[in-house]
Amino acid sequence: MSRILRRHEFVADDWVSLGDTPPGDTESVIVPFATFRENREAWLARRGRLGVRLAPADRVEDLAPDLPRLSLVAVEFTGPGEGRGYTTARLLRQRYHFTGEIRAVGHVKQDQLYLMHRCGIDAFELAPTEKPEEALATLTRFKVAYTPGAPLPGLVRERFRTQREA
């Protein structure tokens, strides 16, 4: 079982991604958005926890009505320059007030972890080449930021505030 960096700790992954064999009814499973849409009711009727995986081009608003019934949204990054997931995560947290786990999957490298976290991603399925301690350290490297974002321990000051805080 792979390990996940979740809320600053490495934990055993208690989710499975949909593979060739159908998941057990009580298993926690992450399904691609396209697969979920084909059979939405059936997926939602399962007893196990459900997560949906959004590819970069998937529109988060299309998933919005189902968010209250999801425990996890996986946001996929397909390469080092792929940036749509940052907006996806931010909208999930801030526009749709999703409180479940938002997990970065795919090309998840230590150099982008901080930015991902600030956009509201709170769990990381690190690429296999990544060194866990180094990755963890990137989340405490920054002490200040200009723009507001998800809180980080160690991040003590932000310059700007959001409309809500102001």
Next chain:
Amino acid sequence: MYRYDEIDQAVVDQRVAEFRDQTRRYLAGELSEDEFRPLRLRNGLYIQRHAPMLRIAIPYGLLSTRQLRKLAEIARKYDRGYGHFTTRQNMQLNWPELRNVPDILEELASVQMHAIQTSGNCVRNVTADHLAGIAPDELDDPRPYCEILRQWSTLNPEFTYLPRKFKIAVTGSPQDRAASEVHDIGLQMQRGSEGEIGFKVFVGGGLGRTPIIGQVVREFLPVPDLLAYCEAILRVYNRFGRRDNIHKARIKILVKSLGIEEFRRQVEAEWEGSKDFATRLEPAEVERVRQFFRPPAYETLENIDAAHNRELEFQTWYRYNTRQHKVPGYRAVFVCLKAHGSVPGDMTSDQMDAVADLADRVSFGLVRTTHNQNLMLADVRQIDLYDTWQELKRLGLASPNIGTLTDMIACPGLDFCGLANAGTIAVAKQIQQQFDDLDYLYDLGDIEIKMSGCMNACGHHHVGHIGILGVDKHGEEWYQITLGGSVNGFTALGDVIGPSVRQHEVAPTLQRIVDVYRARREDGERFIDTYRRIGLKPFKDSVYVQDSAAA
């Protein structure tokens, strides 16, 4: 000028530490070239034809003399003793070594400078009018807003991996010297119905392969909404801008394909929908930043005729290389980087040091960089002009050709740039040779030549009165010429005059073009005005006449 507080300093310091670690991992083979590229680009580092190229940010073109001396020192210590000032008001080093770059960045951080986001697909250096704060026609100083945008865009977690680069310009004056309409976002200051300051927002302008003039997305944007609205624009772009084709990835292509109405609808909907979590620009923050741009301690002086009873050479320099200032008794002075035989925009470390000393003496210790690749001493007392001129002359920085044909813009071209199709430096020298008679240049008057070594258009050739674009024809360097482009209050893209010409034909072709102008101009008419009146045809007819005679 703006001074870092502990937040700003910590941001650059932590960034240097991060990049030092990334460079170490790259050199140790822990990061692949593909992974390192976006990281180094976001720290200003390109890999060019001969060596890495480091682009150092000069936010909205403002430098303290301490910073200019640091640039001189860095160029001397880590490079070959000179730097290149760009059309985006930044400075480039052409020969730094990769392993030294973290040290260079650390030295920059020690004087409140950085190279963050000077390249890569992210929000770049925010630029402004080089006469900001001193122009008589200005509504308000744009630089506080540039600084605020700089901070907001720096390491912005949501917008660091955009489909393509993103450039913002702010102008406070109707004479749009920041070329805001050819930027991804152009902000033109306006007054609202209550007399309050706000912005007319242009979007989707840009040069490059597909030159497009920006369109108005919002007529009036109040200051407190500045960041929120930019976030809405960037969010729509980040989500729906094309990522499958690098040549179609700029926001201008998205705006064009959606149409401005639909694009506006999406932005406004995004803005509405993010009202509670968008970044708000509070009046107190605007005030905090504005304090740094308060006018220097000007003396109460009268305007004088500084050129009176001086030698002709000084009078000429005064006329061409200085500009009106809104405070009586002062003028703005160009430090000319376009002397005959020079590479446009290049400056040696010794010159930088000397200009820093001069600025300390005569211009409140501040220096500006301009879009035309010159520097400027913005606040010189008229009684100091003569001494200033003598010192600049001694330094080879007083060539009295500002605004004339040889005050041309040129990107680094094939000599340095890995993307170039053709050289620009040799052509610049050829043009300097052809037009080396100052009286003749003065007679030609205001003509802007802008030259790029490839269609990425770093030399802004589309908006030159005369634009020169390097093209590759079967491995040879050829040049396509356009006429009639302009910025500064009237943005227009140039028209291609005809087939491109060989390198040695560029200056003779320009000669034929200006001959037409001289023959056809009416009283006091500038080149661009004549062009607008008579159109392309007379120029085209005469430029190619010899070719057809020879054929």
